[in-house]
Amino acid sequence: MALSVFHHPSLTLPSPPPQPSPPSLRPSPSNSLQFTLPAPRPLLLLLRSSRPNRRHSSLRAGLSSAVDSPPQTSGSQPEKKLILQVRDLTAVIAESKQEILKGVNLTVYEGEVHAVMGKNGSGKSTFAKVLVGHPDYEVTGGSVVFKGQDLLEMEADERSLAGLFMSFQSPVEIPGVSNINFLRMAYNAKREKLGLPELGVFEFYAYLYPKLELVNMKTDFLDRNVNEGFSGGEKKRNEILQLAVLGAELALLDEIDSGLDVDAFQDVAKAVNGLLTPTNSVLLITHYLRLLQFIKPTCIHIMENGKIVKTGDISLAEALEKDGYEAIAKPH
Numbered sequence: 001m002a003l004s005v006f007h008h009p010s011l012t013l014p015s016p017p018p019q020p021s022p023p024s025l026r027p028s029p030s031n032s033l034q035f036t037l038p039a040p041r042p043l044l045l046l047l048r049s050s051r052p053n054r055r056h057s058s059l060r061a062g063l064s065s066a067v068d069s070p071p072q073t074s075g076s077q078p079e080k081k082l083i084l085q086v087r088d089l090t091a092v093i094a095e096s097k098q099e100i101l102k103g104v105n106l107t108v109y110e111g112e113v114h115a116v117m118g119k120n121g122s123g124k125s126t127f128a129k130v131l132v133g134h135p136d137y138e139v140t141g142g143s144v145v146f147k148g149q150d151l152l153e154m155e156a157d158e159r160s161l162a163g164l165f166m167s168f169q170s171p172v173e174i175p176g177v178s179n180i181n182f183l184r185m186a187y188n189a190k191r192e193k194l195g196l197p198e199l200g201v202f203e204f205y206a207y208l209y210p211k212l213e214l215v216n217m218k219t220d221f222l223d224r225n226v227n228e229g230f231s232g233g234e235k236k237r238n239e240i241l242q243l244a245v246l247g248a249e250l251a252l253l254d255e256i257d258s259g260l261d262v263d264a265f266q267d268v269a270k271a272v273n274g275l276l277t278p279t280n281s282v283l284l285i286t287h288y289l290r291l292l293q294f295i296k297p298t299c300i301h302i303m304e305n306g307k308i309v310k311t312g313d314i315s316l317a318e319a320l321e322k323d324g325y326e327a328i329a330k331p332h
C-alpha cells in the first residue's frame with residue numbers, strides 16, 4: 001500500500017497527465033458497483049473486520065530495554081522529524097489472550113528505512129498489524145506515537161488517513177469490489193479528510209495511470225476484484241500500487257519480496273525506491289539480504305520472541321545470511 005506518493009495526497013496530486021488513455025472502465029453492471037458502494041472506509045476492508053482495536057485498559061509497564069535507531073542528527077544538520085516512537089509495546093491475540101509482543105521498542109525518523117528481520121513466528125507481522133490497528137490483536141501495554149499523535153487511540157482507518165500504510169504478507173481478497181473502485185474510494189476518502197473534492201472516474205484514472213507504470217502492472221488488473229485470483233506476485237505488485245496511489249508517511253511493508261520472480265522482485269524494489277523521499281519512511285519486514293541490497297536500510301532490527309533484541313546496519317543482515325539467527329540474535 002503510496003504517491004510521490006509517499007507524500008500526503010494533498011501535496012502530491014499531479015496535474016492530470018496529458019491525454020490519458022480512456023479508462024478501461026466499461027459501463028457494465030460490474031462497474032456500476034463503484035458508484036454505489038457505501039461510504040468509504042476501505043482500509044477497514046483490508047483488515048477484514050471493522051472491530052476497533054482499542055487500547056487495553058490494563059496497560060503494563062514496559063518489559064524490555066529500548067533499542068532505538070542510531071543518533072539521527074549530527075553537528076549542524078537540521079533535526080529530523082520523529083515519525084514513529086514505539087515504547088515497550090506489548091500485545092496479545094484478542095481471542096486467546098496469548099501474548100505475542102513482549103515489549104517492542106523502535107524509533108523511526110523521516111526519510112529512514114528500517115528493516116525488521118527475525119525467525120518465523122518471532123512477531124514481526126504481528127508488530128506491523130498492531131501498528132495499523134488490526135482487530136485480531138489487543139494492545140496491553142506501552143505507547144506508540146505517530147507524528148506526535150497517540151496512535152493507539154486512533155481507529156484503524158484514522159491511522160491510514162493519518163499517513164500509515166501497511167502492505168500485508170497475505171493480501172486479502174475483496175470479492176465484489178473492483179481494484180479501481182477500491183483504489184478510488186480509498187484515495188477519495190483521503191481527499192475528503194483533507195477537504196478536497198473527490199476525483200471523478202476519468203480524473204482518477206489520469207492520476208492512477210503513471211502509477212501502474214511504476215509497478216509495471218497491466219490495466220487489466222484494474223477491473224478485476226481486489227486480489228481475487230491474483231497470483232502471489234500479482235498481489236504484491238498490487239500492494240505497492242495501493243501504496244503508490246494512497247501515499248504514506250510511514251509504509252509498513254511485510255515481506256513484499258516473498259514469492260516474487262526475478263523480474264517482479266526488481267519491479268517491486270524499484271517501485272519502493274521510486275516512492276522514497278526525504279520525508280517519508282519505510283519499515284520493511286524481510287527474511288532476505290537481497291531486498292536490503294536494493295532498498296538500502298538505515299538500520300536493521302532483529303526481532304526474537306516478541307522483542308527487538310538487536311539493532312545494527314547492513315552488516316547484521318550479512319552476518320545473518322552467513323551464520324543464521326542463532327549466531328546473532330542474542331539479547332544484549
Ligand SMILES: Nc1ncnc2c1ncn2[C@@H]1O[C@H](COP(=O)(O)OP(=O)(O)OP(=O)(O)O)[C@@H](O)[C@H]1O
Nearest residue numbers: 093100118119120121122123124125126127136169
Ligand atoms: N491471529 C492469530 N491467531 C493465532 N496465533 C497468532 C495470530 N497472530 C499471530 N499468531 C502467532 O503469533 C506468533 C507470531 O506470528 P507473526 O506472524 O507475527 O510472526 P512472524 O515473525 O511475522 O513470522 P513469519 O516470519 O513466519 O512471517 C506465531 O506463533 C503465530 O502463530
